[in-house]
Structures are given as C-alpha cells and as structure tokens.
Amino acid sequence: MKINKQLSGIAGEYYVAAEITRRGYLAAITLRNSDGVDIIASNIEGDTLFSIQVKTTQNKRKWIxxxxxxxxxxxxxxxxxxxxxxxxAIQPEYFIVNSKVLASNIYEGHRRWLCQNGKNGKVRNDSSVRQFEPRWFKDEEILSWDQLFELL
Structure with missing residues (x-):
C-alpha cells in the first residue's frame, strides 16, 4: 500500500526510533520543523549521545x-x-551512514557527475540537488544496526 509522502516520512522516523529502542537506547523524535536532526538518541546512562537524520522513500533505493x-x-x-x-508484509530496509562519510562521498560523487556529459553530450549544469544511492558506497561505509552501536 502506497502512503503519501508526509506519512511515509513520519513512519520512517518511528521505524528508526523503534530500532534504536529495541537495542536498549532512548530515542526522542524532534519536532517536525527541526532542521537537520530527526532523532536524538542516548544510552540509558545518558553519557552516549548521537543524532539521526532520517530520509524515507517507498519502494525505491534512491533518496534526494x-x-x-x-x-x-x-x-x-x-x-x-x-x-x-x-x-x-515486508519489513523496511535501512541504510545507515555516518554524516562525515556521507558528506565526503556525496561531494566527490557530485563532482564526478558534473565532469561527465549529460544527454546528447551536453555539459551538465550544477544544481543544489544531490542523491544517495547505496550502490555507489563501499560495503564498509554502510552500517548495520549492530555496527552503529559498536561505534558508539
């Protein structure tokens, strides 16, 4: 069943919060107008804090x-x-990436894209749009839930 974009985004945040909580951490979803952080998470003791930005799609592996x-x-x-x-009946799929790793790969990937010719051999124009596709990342750059919590 396809749901609208707003509900999809909300569902994605709650799925991620649930996965964090399942692993014994606290997860607080921020207000809808918070820029850049969707979830603030901590261990029970409160001495390990981290933040999460959630991006959600439905039935595709590309995120703008x-x-x-x-x-x-x-x-x-x-x-x-x-x-x-x-x-x-199928569970969501998660791709977890450290923000610094994402920033570096997106920057470099966009520069490579700009150097390639577009349709009909035309030079590509720069834009502020970027795209995440897991296939362009090394396996070790995309973390599992267990790997994320080992890093903390």
Missing amino acids: LSQKVENETSEKKFFVFVNIPTDI
Whole structure:
C-alpha cells in the first residue's frame, strides 16, 4: 500500500526510533520543523549521545538530498535511509551512514557527475540537488544496526 509522502516520512522516523529502542537506547523524535536532526538518541546512562537524520522513500533505493549535506562534520550524527516497501508484509530496509562519510562521498560523487556529459553530450549544469544511492558506497561505509552501536 502506497502512503503519501508526509506519512511515509513520519513512519520512517518511528521505524528508526523503534530500532534504536529495541537495542536498549532512548530515542526522542524532534519536532517536525527541526532542521537537520530527526532523532536524538542516548544510552540509558545518558553519557552516549548521537543524532539521526532520517530520509524515507517507498519502494525505491534512491533518496534526494540537498547540497547542505556536503557540510556535515559530526562524528556523532548518522543518516538513516529507510525504504518502506508498498507490501506491508515486508519489513523496511535501512541504510545507515555516518554524516562525515556521507558528506565526503556525496561531494566527490557530485563532482564526478558534473565532469561527465549529460544527454546528447551536453555539459551538465550544477544544481543544489544531490542523491544517495547505496550502490555507489563501499560495503564498509554502510552500517548495520549492530555496527552503529559498536561505534558508539
């Protein structure tokens, strides 16, 4: 079942919060108008804090980002890309990337894209649109939930 974009985004945040909580951490979803952080998470003791930016799609493995993602510098911030299948019997898919790794790869990938010719051999124009696709990342750059919590 396909749901609208707003509900999809909300569902993605709650799926991620649930996964964090399942692993014994606290997860607080921020207000809808918070820029850059969707979830603030901590261990029970409160001495390990990290933040999450959630990006959600339905039935595809491509996420649109803005240019500002290239300026991410926090070691304690992670992006979780959620793919929610339209078949509700299938669980969501997660791709977890440290913000610094994402920033570097998106920056370099966009520069490579600009150097290539577009349709009909035309020079590409720069834009503020960026895209995350897991296939362009090394396996070790995309974390599992267990790997994320080992890093903390």
